[in-house]
Amino acid sequence: MYKASDYHIPVLYQEVIENLAIKPDGFYVDCTAGGGAHSLGILEQLSSTGLLISIDQDPEALAATKLKLESLDHNNTQFILVHDKFSELKDILAERNIDKVDGILADLGVSSHQIDTARRGFSYRRDGALDMRMNPNNPVSAADLINTSTEEDLVYILKVFGEERYANLIARSIVEKRNLKPFETTMDLVELIKSVMPARSKREKHPARRTFQALRIAVNQELKELEKLLEVIPHCLNNKGRVNLISFHSLEDRIIKNKFQEWENPCTCPNDFPICVCGKKPLGKIIHRKGIVAGKEDIAKNSRARSARLRVFEMN
Numbered sequence: 361m362y363k364a365s366d367y368h369i370p371v372l373y374q375e376v377i378e379n380l381a382i383k384p385d386g387f388y389v390d391c392t393a394g395g396g397a398h399s400l401g402i403l404e405q406l407s408s409t410g411l412l413i414s415i416d417q418d419p420e421a422l423a424a425t426k427l428k429l430e431s432l433d434h435n436n437t438q439f440i441l442v443h444d445k446f447s448e449l450k451d452i453l454a455e456r457n458i459d460k461v462d463g464i465l466a467d468l469g470v471s472s473h474q475i476d477t478a479r480r481g482f483s484y485r486r487d488g489a490l491d492m493r494m495n496p497n498n499p500v501s502a503a504d505l506i507n508t509s510t511e512e513d514l515v516y517i518l519k520v521f522g523e524e525r526y527a528n529l530i531a532r533s534i535v536e537k538r539n540l541k542p543f544e545t546t547m548d549l550v551e552l553i554k555s556v557m558p559a560r561s562k563r564e565k566h567p568a569r570r571t572f573q574a575l576r577i578a579v580n581q582e583l584k585e586l587e588k589l590l591e592v593i594p595h596c597l598n599n600k601g602r603v604n605l606i607s608f609h610s611l612e613d614r615i616i617k618n619k620f621q622e623w624e625n626p627c628t629c630p631n632d633f634p635i636c637v638c639g640k641k642p643l644g645k646i647i648h649r650k651g652i653v654a655g656k657e658d659i660a661k662n663s664r665a666r667s668a669r670l671r672v673f674e675m676n
C-alpha cells in the first residue's frame with residue numbers, strides 16, 4: 361500500500377491539501393490528474409462515502425493516476441477517472457448525476473512526465489518530435505502550427521503566449537527556414553532559435569524557453585481552457601466549496617486573480633452610486649489575498665516551483 365508522500369511531491373502539495381479543507385464524505389474534482397500525487401493526497405482524506413473525480417486530457421497521466429489510486433486500499437474510497445478536457449467539467453458531473461462538488465483543484469500546465477518524455481516534444485532540452493499535444497488525439501501539433509501558421513500568427517503566438525521580445529525575428533526566421541525544409545523535431549526549432557537570437561539574450565535563460573511555452577499554450581489552447589473552467593466553476597461548487605488553482609506564469613495568474621476579484625465583488629454600479637442597483641451579489645471570498653507561493657525548500661527541489669502561485673476561493 362502506498363501513501364501520497366511516497367511519491368514525487370508536486371509543487372505546493374501540502375498547501376493544496378490544507379486549502380481544499382477536505383471533508384471525508386465530500387465530493388472532490390482534481391481537474392489535472394497528472395502523475396496522480398494530488399489525487400492520491402485527496403483520496404487519502406476521504407471515507408467510503410466521499411468521491412474523487414480525476415480528470416486529465418492525457419491518457420498517460422490517467423494511467424499513472426490509476427496505478428496510484430488503485431494502490432490505496434483503505435476505507436473503500438471511491439474514485440472515477442475521466443479522459444477529457446477540464447473545460448467540460450459541468451457535463452462531466454452531469455453525466456454522472458452529480459450537481460455540485462465540495463472542492464475543485466487545477467494544477468495547471470505541463471506535468472514532469474510530459475516534460476521528461478522526449479517523444480512528447482515539450483522540452484527544449486530533449487530531442488523529439490515537435491508535438492506538444494497533451495491529448496495526442498487532438499488534430500494540431502506544434503509542428504503543424506510552426507509549418508502552416510502565417511508569419512503574423514506566429515508573431516502573435518510568441519508575443520502573447522510567450523511574452524517573447526524577439527517574436528518578430530523568430531517568426532520571420534521560422535518562415536524562411538520552413539520554406540527550405542519543414543520543421544520536424546524539437547532540436548530543429550531550438551537550433552534555429554539559438555542561431556538567430558542576439559548573444560546577450562543567450563546569457564540569460566535558455567533562448568528557446570519562451571517560444572516553447574508559447575507553442576505549448578497555443579497547441580493546447582491553455583488560456584481558453586482556463587477561461588472556460590472559470591466560467592463553470594461557480595455552477596459546480598457547493599456552499600463553502602473551495603477551488604484551488606495553481607498557475608505557473610503571469611498570464612494564467614492574471615486571469616485567475618481577476619476572475620476571483622470579480623466573483624468576490626461582482627457589482628458593476630458606478631463608484632458614486634449610493635447603493636447597488638445592478639443586483640450582482642458576491643459569490644464568496646478570496647482566501648489568501650496574494651495567493652500562496654512555494655517555499656525555499658520546494659524551489660530547491662524543483663525550479664518550476666519558483667513561478668508557481670496557488671489561489672484559493674471559497675463559495676458562499
Ligand SMILES: C[S@@+](CC[C@H](N)C(=O)[O-])C[C@H]1O[C@@H](n2cnc3c(N)ncnc32)[C@H](O)[C@@H]1O
Binds near residue numbers: 393394415417467585
Ligand atoms: C502540472 S500537471 C498536474 C500534476 C498533478 N497535480 C500531480 O499531482 O501529479 C498538469 C496536468 O494537467 C493536464 N491538463 C492540462 N490542461 C488540461 C485540460 N485543459 N484538461 C485536462 N487536463 C489538462 C496535463 O495533461 C497534465 O497531466
